[in-house]
Amino acid sequence: MDNNTASASEDLLGYPAGIAKAARAVLKKEVRHLQLIPAAAIKLLKLTNDENTRAKDLSKVIETEPALAAKVLRIVNSAAFCLPKKITSIKHAVNMLGFSAVRQAALDQLFYNRLIRHKSKQSFNQMFFWQHCLFVASMSKAIAVTLKHPDPDMIYTGGLLHDVGKVVLESYGRVSYSDYLTAYDKSDQSLMESEKTFFGLTHTEIGLVFCSTWNLPPAITAMIGFHHEMPPTDSPYAQFKTETAIISFANYIAWVQGVGSSEKICSPDLQAEVLKIIDIDKLNLEQLLEHVDREMANTREFYGISFPNIHKLRATLVQATIKLSVIGNKTRHDKSDGGNAGVASNGSILTIPHRSLDPEEFLPWTLEAIQSDFGFDRVIMLNIDPKRRGLIAAHWWPESILKDELQPFEIPIGEVTGKLLDCLRNKKPVLIRKDDNLDRQMLHRINVDEFIAMPVLRHNKLVGVLYADNSLSGRAMDEKILGEMLPIVNELGIALMNAKQYTLARKESQVDPLTQLFNKRVINEFLARLFESEPQVLTKIAVGFIDVDRFKHFNDVCGHQAGDDVLKIVADILRSMTRPGDLIGRYGGEEFLFVLRNTDQAGALGYAERIRGEIERRGKVMSERFHNHELTVSVGLAVYSPGYKSYPAMIEAADKAMYRAKHSGRNRVVVYQDDL
Structure with a gap:
């Protein structure tokens, strides 16, 4: 970049003179030589929304990049879009899914392939960073749609690139963003203050220089350069305050949800001006988060991202907020x-x-x-x-x-x-x-x-x-x-x-989604706690294994939906015939397990026989639905004795008794005996 170019950039940035000079000092290469934005991406960003030309132009841009076209077709043919038949051309994809969805898929792939580098043992985890970018992009677009913004796609792109300055520093900095994060771990300064101290400028300022040099659309430049501090009124980017506020708010929500741009605590501030620009009363945050969660789930297939479960989110959230509170x-x-x-x-x-x-x-x-x-x-x-x-x-x-x-x-x-x-x-x-x-x-x-x-x-x-x-x-x-x-x-x-x-999520994590009974993990935890009880409690428990007889036949002859219905029927019977203090659950496949308390062998055997008999009766009533295939179960029962030193031993005993019931002709209850 020559001096004239630098001056023009500084004027456009609306920042004090010296930002472009600071960028040159901190980077190994001139910004104009950084090949981070593919030419195809710039073409996609500049496509007109004219209904008569945009589909044709979009197809042309993507199809000139065969590798990109193949990846976009793989995306649109995935389960995320649930299309009735396979799409074989970009033009067909645009006709079926629309301009917005196809351009979004193409931009995702272009930026991912160019920006993200898989380096191990780096403080700046770029896959974690990409997850953050996708979250902010998806949330920003959802907010824009809710607020009836005229160009949600442009805001999506702004969300995807909002932290591009961090990638510039990581890939081309004389000292990398990973080096900064290592140092930041020992700093009490805020994110922006410590970046300024470490690099001489912030990632948003390096983003402004980058966007200006590469002539990205002004609105996207504003979102990248000002999402941590709104542009001043005399800035050429002040006209994009709404777009910038949306990115800033989405970025904050991502951090609150535990999906920050790095695994270290680099929390953003929620600017008061953002809440003046965005009327959050108009936002249904619950629906927005559900929408983004669904979109994030669809990205796993393509990027191998392991989006954190609710327990991980909670742990990250508590850790982050406590640290921020201490700093505050x-x-x-x-x-x-x-x-x-x-x-x-x-x-x-x-x-x-x-x-x-x-x-x-x-x-x-x-x-x-x-x-x-x-x-x-x-x-x-x-x-x-x-x-x-x-x-x-x-x-x-x-x-x-x-x-x-x-x-x-x-x-x-x-x-x-x-x-x-x-x-x-x-x-x-x-x-x-x-x-x-x-x-x-x-x-x-x-x-x-x-x-x-x-x-x-x-x-x-x-x-x-x-x-x-x-x-x-x-x-x-x-x-x-x-x-x-x-x-x-x-x-x-x-x-x-x-x-x-x-x-709700915790309940879902404990419940089998098909049968709505407790899952194997809950059963094991329940038994583990039970085995810590006093001997007088343990002597009154029984464990039973239930297995649906010839279950494979239901799937093979009647279809998998019929197989699912059989499991629901068995679960419904178990639920209706079990006391509140006892526990029932699906242990896996067509196997169920029950745990009875305050009982003896006669009581446990009576319960198991009632279950077996009711399932047989229900099966006869519904036999025509299942092509006259009998619905029965085999039940293995283990009653506690001091020989069971752990709950897995008792489960194993009930399992052995269940297989004995199978081998003895099915549709029966067998109580475990040591000589079995």
Whole structure:
């Protein structure tokens, strides 16, 4: 890059002079020589949306790259698109799936092949980074669609490339991004501050230089260069604030979900301006996350990405938020200007709801943090109780405030008027004062002069109200504090949504999806705990193995759907005939296992015979459906004795008894004996 080119770049960047010079100093090559953006990708980015030409032009660009065309066809023919027949040409793919889907698939492949390098033992894990890029791209596009942005595809590309500066530094830096991450591990600075210290410029600034040099579309350049700090009003990129805010918000959500750009803790800040630009009340975050999770699941096949399960997400999330909270607290305590505590501490308060996925834990922590950092006398979480038709105190801080005169604290729906009614209807925060005539009666009833009410939303649905007042000290409340608290309450809503999703996901991880019975892991954990019990408990347990007779015949003759239905029938019978204290589950294939407590051999044998007989009876009723094939089961039973030193030994005994039942003619129950 010559001096004239550098000057032009600096003017376009809208940054102080010297950024392009800093980029030249930190890189091994001139930016104009970095072959990170394939020519085909630039052509795809610049394609017009004109209905008459875009399909033809798209096909032409992809088909000039045979390897790319083959990969795109493999993608569109995958299970993710569920097409009725195989597609053999790019033109056919565009006609079937549309311009957007095919261009997105092509861009994914082009950038992946050019940007991502599989290097082992590097701090900057590029597959982990690519997973982050895909998540941000997918979330950004979903948000853009929800907000009716005119070009969601362009925003998807911005999300895919938003951190390209990190790849530039990793691949071409005199010191790599891996070197930086190793050093960052020992730093108390924020991500952007430590990058500036280490490289002399941030990854967003190197991204700006790169995009400008390679003439990427201005909107994409803005998203890459400003997703950590919104462009100033005099910047040529200020016109793209909406697009940049979407990327910034999606990037933050990715980190909150444990899908950051690196495995080390490099957390972004959620800028207040982003929440002013994006009305998150219009976003159904639960549906957005479900959509992105489905898209991420489809990427595994092509990239070998092992997307973290809910337990891994939870562990990463807790680790990240605790570390950020420590950094936030340290920053707050180090401040010497005595500024507004609420503003100074928002960064750490935002992480509080995500330290746990149990509302009974994170709600009290959040209320304590709000009360401490904003200096309120009292903070209360009011839940909406349909049965009592009112707002009822569910959690509060300090803990002592509702033990006596204010217990229970509730506001009947019939008394909700004025500003509080506006808060509930329009989902907007309000400061309610005694000079508001419509609210005076309610204020008198709860014995306060004023209070703050912040709607707490989950799935864009009102689930509660965060209440705060200064009734003990009498300090006046300032309406500007509503804006300062809004990000915190939004995070509380997200935390409540995550808690619900985690509860559902945890249940799903314990339940066999076909039969809705417990799975093998839960059965083993249950028995492991049971074998830690006192001898008097162990002597009263029995384990039974159930195997569907000639199950292969159902699949071969009647079809796999019939085989699935047989398993559901057996599961339904087991569920209907088992006591609450006992346990039943699918152990694998056509095998089921039950664990009975407080029983003896006669009781266990009676239960097993009832199960066997009911399955046989049900099978006869439904015999025509299964081509007159009999539905029966063989059951092996093991009753506890001191000879069983572990639960696997008892399962093995029941399994042996079940096979004895099979060999003895099927459709019977056999109790394990040592001489079998």
